[in-house]
Amino acid sequence: MDLNRRQILCGLGGIACGAACAGLINPKEDAHAASEKMQRFQQAGGDFGWKPHKLDVEAVQKVAYEAYHNKGYACGYGVFYSIVGSLAEQYGAPYNQFPFSMLEVFKGGISDWGTICGCLGGAASAYALFWGRKERDAMVDELFHWYSTTNLPIYNPADAKVSLDKTKPTIAESQLCHISVSRWCAANGIGEKSKERSERCARLTADTAGRACEIFNAKIEKGKDWKGTYVAPESVKKCADECHKKPGSGSDWAKGHMDCKPCHDGGKALQNHYVNHP
Amino acid sequence: MDLNRRQILCGLGGIACGAACAGLINPKEDAHAASEKMQRFQQAGGDFGWKPHKLDVEAVQKVAYEAYHNKGYACGYGVFYSIVGSLAEQYGAPYNQFPFSMLEVFKGGISDWGTICGCLGGAASAYALFWGRKERDAMVDELFHWYSTTNLPIYNPADAKVSLDKTKPTIAESQLCHISVSRWCAANGIGEKSKERSERCARLTADTAGRACEIFNAKIEKGKDWKGTYVAPESVKKCADECHKKPGSGSDWAKGHMDCKPCHDGGKALQNHYVNHP
Numbered sequence: 433m434d435l436n437r438r439q440i441l442c443g444l445g446g447i448a449c450g451a452a453c454a455g456l457i458n459p460k461e462d463a464h465a466a467s468e469k470m471q472r473f474q475q476a477g478g479d480f481g482w483k484p485h486k487l488d489v490e491a492v493q494k495v496a497y498e499a500y501h502n503k504g505y506a507c508g509y510g511v512f513y514s515i516v517g518s519l520a521e522q523y524g525a526p527y528n529q530f531p532f533s534m535l536e537v538f539k540g541g542i543s544d545w546g547t548i549c550g551c552l553g554g555a556a557s558a559y560a561l562f563w564g565r566k567e568r569d570a571m572v573d574e575l576f577h578w579y580s581t582t583n584l585p586i587y588n589p590a591d592a593k594v595s596l597d598k599t600k601p602t603i604a605e606s607q608l609c610h611i612s613v614s615r616w617c618a619a620n621g622i623g624e625k626s627k628e629r630s631e632r633c634a635r636l637t638a639d640t641a642g643r644a645c646e647i648f649n650a651k652i653e654k655g656k657d658w659k660g661t662y663v664a665p666e667s668v669k670k671c672a673d674e675c676h677k678k679p680g681s682g683s684d685w686a687k688g689h690m691d692c693k694p695c696h697d698g699g700k701a702l703q704n705h706y707v708n709h710p
Numbered sequence: 711m712d713l714n715r716r717q718i719l720c721g722l723g724g725i726a727c728g729a730a731c732a733g734l735i736n737p738k739e740d741a742h743a744a745s746e747k748m749q750r751f752q753q754a755g756g757d758f759g760w761k762p763h764k765l766d767v768e769a770v771q772k773v774a775y776e777a778y779h780n781k782g783y784a785c786g787y788g789v790f791y792s793i794v795g796s797l798a799e800q801y802g803a804p805y806n807q808f809p810f811s812m813l814e815v816f817k818g819g820i821s822d823w824g825t826i827c828g829c830l831g832g833a834a835s836a837y838a839l840f841w842g843r844k845e846r847d848a849m850v851d852e853l854f855h856w857y858s859t860t861n862l863p864i865y866n867p868a869d870a871k872v873s874l875d876k877t878k879p880t881i882a883e884s885q886l887c888h889i890s891v892s893r894w895c896a897a898n899g900i901g902e903k904s905k906e907r908s909e910r911c912a913r914l915t916a917d918t919a920g921r922a923c924e925i926f927n928a929k930i931e932k933g934k935d936w937k938g939t940y941v942a943p944e945s946v947k948k949c950a951d952e953c954h955k956k957p958g959s960g961s962d963w964a965k966g967h968m969d970c971k972p973c974h975d976g977g978k979a980l981q982n983h984y985v986n987h988p
Contacts (some may be wrong), residue, residue: 543850546966572821617963685895688824704976
């Protein structure tokens with residue numbers, strides 16, 4: 433199949449154009465053609481209807497690092513593009529129909545608010561094209577736990593845009609952009625608006641894309657039999673199981689799997705900074 | 711245009727099928743047809759190439775509440791579908807080609823990790839289909855600040871699935887799912903796994919969709935002239951401007967716009983809960 437847009441628009445007749453259109457439409461779809469108004473909650477290709485294909489981890493890391501720098505779209509776009517964009521480059525439709533720039537949304541923890549690390553948001557979103565929550569959640573657990581417990585960045589390309597040789601990696605202990613970035617900046621005495629901080633995030637984009645791709649490939653390989661290694665940290669298990677997620681405890685109000693410690697251990701950063709600032 | 715999939719697949723000949731295919735392809739596109747492998751960083755329809763159309767705010771709220779409950783896809787899907795799905799229902803392509811179930815990813819603050827509130831992630835992602843960061847960031851600022859400073863939920867439909875008449879709304883003071891949900895649960899003595907908590911989140915989905923739609927409509931109306939009312943809270947301005955975002959201060963390491971207070975004011979929840987638990 434090698435029809436270009438002009439050939440399609442000019443119309444080659446039934447067989448050729450039918451085949452071209454078929455490339456757009458997943459066999460699962462039974463709802464509507466692209467030109468029709470959509471019925472509520474129907475979806476072209478079916479829910480989670482796209483097929484995943486294994487990708488080369490090192491190639492994905494390289495694409496992620498490059499994608500981070502593409503028009504400043506940054507971390508979420510970088511990781512997402514490294515997986516879904518690589519599929520689009522290798523397989524065409526339906527992957528090449530995705531509006532990729534949407535993933536810029538995760539830059540700076542969503543429009544610089546410092547919430548979810550964009551690398552993680554981009555990876556989880558990529559997984560969600562292929563698997564519903566019952567299969568996807570364990571993949572996200574695996575990736576999110578790895579991210580928060582690993583000294584990052586590791587990636588150090590020969591053609592790095594900025595040297596980080598005088599910096600040290602840090603363990604984020606969190607999935608939040610604010611904590612992840614601020615911890616690295618504080619440990620290295622480097623400003624959050626600096627080119628070094630941006631380079632650090634570009635490398636985390638490559639690192640996260642690589643780990644996300646390993647999980648992606650393993651899931652494709654083993655399907656429903658895939659099991660991650662994630663176990664909730666002691667703090668989470670203790671706080672959750674004994675009380676804050678135990679129905680009937682009277683204080684089972686804690687939503688989330690983030691490690692409790694960074695915000696509930698009485699650390700220096702958590703003390704009152706509005707009176708007698710340390 | 712009322713061709714169904716079967717007609718397209720059977721091939722109606724040049725003119726009809728050419729027209730059907732044209733509905734898929736945005737005039738901005740000059741890169742590739744859907745059936746082709748994608749060139750790196752190219753995008754069907756062009757970056758941020760989709761056209762926004764104004765939507766009815768009350769109708770969007772109603773769709774969001776319904777979408778929250780669709781197959782348990784929840785908050786992020788709910789808000790995103792209420793905008794982009796409504797466009798697909800009213801205008802067809804390209805909106806109806808989006809793989810909507812991907813937005814389930816935000817459920818529970820991304821796979822139950824409690825990070826970004828999914829309502830906010832869904833809204834910001836919808837904006838990012840239409841506007842790049844230079845125009846979009848102010849829209850996100852407006853929505854995120856509203857969310858964290860408003861007593862929610864407000865939405866109370868006549869056909870509510872669960873009554874919340876015996877509960878009180880709360881101000882999240884945060885954009886994070888963990889804090890937003892836990893604050894409401896604690897204030898009301900209600901478990902985070904309860905049907906009341908889920909109903910609370912369904913109503914926040916409608917509330918956030920409504921406010922997101924107001925901002926969306928205003929942006930369409932005024933274009934580059936649109937200005938939000940967001941001003942950073944005193945705590946953020948003081949901490950950031952005087953030090954933690956001031957280049958050269960020696961401690962300019964704080965990424966993000968989230969209100970500093972909930973995690974840096976020495977509150978009871980922030981004290982050491984691993985020794986002498988209160």
